[in-house]
Amino acid sequence: MSESGKHPAVIAVLEEIAQWKSRADGEFTTSMAEVDREEDASRRAIEEAQRQLLALATLRAELRDKHAQVAMEAERRERAALREGLSTDRGVIEARAAQLDVAIGAREAELQGQLKDPEVAAAVEEYEKFVEVEASLAALPASYRRAILDHHERVRRRLEPVIAASNAGPPVLGLSPVGVGVLFAVDPADGTPEALVAVLPVPYSVCRDWAERKEDLASLFAYRVVAAVSRLLAAVGAGSAPIQYTELAGCLAIQVWLGDCEIVGDLNERALEEIDALREEAEELSAAGIELYGLWVRAAMLADEEG
Amino acid sequence: MAGLELFQRMSVEQVARWLELHPFEIVRILVADGSLPSDLKLDANCVERVRVAGGLETWWDGPPAPRGDEPPVRALVRALFARLLDRGYVEPKLVRADNLFRGLDAEHQRALRRSVNALIRGGVLTSAMSATGLTLSLAAGREADARTFADQGAGPIDRLWDQD
Numbered sequence: 014m015s016e017s018g019k020h021p022a023v024i025a026v027l028e029e030i031a032q033w034k035s036r037a038d039g040e041f042t043t044s045m046a047e048v049d050r051e052e053d054a055s056r057r058a059i060e061e062a063q064r065q066l067l068a069l070a071t072l073r074a075e076l077r078d079k080h081a082q083v084a085m086e087a088e089r090r091e092r093a094a095l096r097e098g099l100s101t102d103r104g105v106i107e108a109r110a111a112q113l114d115v116a117i118g119a120r121e122a123e124l125q126g127q128l129k130d131p132e133v134a135a136a137v138e139e140y141e142k143f144v145e146v147e148a149s150l151a152a153l154p155a156s157y158r159r160a161i162l163d164h165h166e167r168v169r170r171r172l173e174p175v176i177a178a179s180n181a182g183p184p185v186l187g188l189s190p191v192g193v194g195v196l197f198a199v200d201p202a203d204g205t206p207e208a209l210v211a212v213l214p215v216p217y218s219v220c221r222d223w224a225e226r227k228e229d230l231a232s233l234f235a236y237r238v239v240a241a242v243s244r245l246l247a248a249v250g251a252g253s254a255p256i257q258y259t260e261l262a263g264c265l266a267i268q269v270w271l272g273d274c275e276i277v278g279d280l281n282e283r284a285l286e287e288i289d290a291l292r293e294e295a296e297e298l299s300a301a302g303i304e305l306y307g308l309w310v311r312a313a314m315l316a317d318e319e320g
Numbered sequence: 321m322a323g324l325e326l327f328q329r330m331s332v333e334q335v336a337r338w339l340e341l342h343p344f345e346i347v348r349i350l351v352a353d354g355s356l357p358s359d360l361k362l363d364a365n366c367v368e369r370v371r372v373a374g375g376l377e378t379w380w381d382g383p384p385a386p387r388g389d390e391p392p393v394r395a396l397v398r399a400l401f402a403r404l405l406d407r408g409y410v411e412p413k414l415v416r417a418d419n420l421f422r423g424l425d426a427e428h429q430r431a432l433r434r435s436v437n438a439l440i441r442g443g444v445l446t447s448a449m450s451a452t453g454l455t456l457s458l459a460a461g462r463e464a465d466a467r468t469f470a471d472q473g474a475g476p477i478d479r480l481w482d483q484d
Contacts (some may be wrong), residue, residue, distance in 0.1 A: 084398070122325055220344065235344070239348065240347050240348075243451070246451075296359060
């Protein structure tokens with residue numbers, strides 16, 4: 014008890030403590046409310062970030078899908094472009110074959126006209142008779158045989174311009190040059206090749222129907238590529254590799270099984286060298302204004318589209 | 321009067337018709353022989369090169385006459401075995417596959433091809449690829465069977481030649 018009759022001093026202390034505690038409680042409540050708000054805000058931010066991550070993951074998957082479709086579409090377009098190119102080149106060769114045939118026909122008609130000249134006709138008749146009996150000349154006495162051969166030589170000289178013109182190279186069409194391509198591919202693309210294919214821009218009928226169709230520029234083109242492939246195979250140690258001729262997009266394809274051969278050297282480079290040599294050699298292609306190129310493509314680009 | 325062909329060298333197609341060979345085979349044989357002319361025009365010498373380098377032979381001047389009521393194809397296959405044996409085409413000696421058919425008409429060629437395929441499957445004939453085309457031979461050890469069939473139309477080969 015206080016001496017003044019006032020409340021004991023301890024009460025004041027306790028009141029102070031109570032006030033202090035009340036303030037502390039108030040501060041605590043305020044602070045906790047602040048923490049709760051901050052926590053809520055952070056949680057919302059995390060949820061938003063998670064939503065964004067999810068959206069980004071979805072976008073990534075969509076982009077990947079789209080990109081895969083782009084790659085597939087690029088392959089589809091590439092495959093279509095190669096086939097379109099083959100078809101266009103085949104059209105060029107067929108058109109120029111027809112033009113070359115007309116030019117050859119005109120030249121032969123002119124030569125046939127020369128054969129009607131009475132002097133030339135008489136010489137041709139003698140030439141023909143000699144050809145008929147040539148095989149039996151050996152049975153004749155030497156002096157008689159010599160006289161016949163001398164006479165034939167005179168006839169041959171008289172006909173030399175006609176003979177030379179008959180065997181002259183193809184007439185030059187004088188058309189602007191057009192490039193056409195032979196497509197090459199090996200399977201598998203990496204490692205040891207098991208199969209080689211060359212696709213020519215000529216109709217498959219050149220191979221299948223050769224006995225029914227007239228030999229033309231497309232036929233000669235095919236002979237030259239068959240020769241080039243044969244030389245290529247011999248050069249890389251695959252001379253006995255089995256060859257098949259098949260149809261691809263209406264064109265002639267030369268397929269070679271290399272699985273049983275050990276390839277020596279660079280198949281790709283050698284193939285292009287053979288095409289270069291072919292281009293130099295093929296008079297009829299030059300005459301028709303055809304410039305030949307070799308082009309390596311992925312084997313998948315020559316396969317039929319799935320589905 | 322003769323035309324220009326009297327003076328012209330032959331095309332690959334003309335030689336192919338003459339030799340009963342696909343034009344691509346003519347080209348391959350001449351490439352392997354190193355004698356393909358750069359202008360693709362062939363003279364008599366080239367034709368002979370094809371014949372020799374390609375090992376071309378003509379085995380038939382028509383289908384053989386069947387014995388009694390023997391099926392014509394069976395007579396053909398018997399005659400084929402006789403020719404293979406007479407020419408010694410026993411493994412490892414190889415003959416061009418198309419030699420087996422040259423000289424026959426299309427119908428008999430088709431029939432004989434079917435039998436030859438059956439005999440390859442049956443192991444009586446063996447096949448191999450060469451730079452100048454498909455080659456065949458009588459499998460080693462089958463000479464006696466081949467002779468029996470060729471002479472008497474009997475033996476194991478009689479069960480194989482018409483197997484599809």
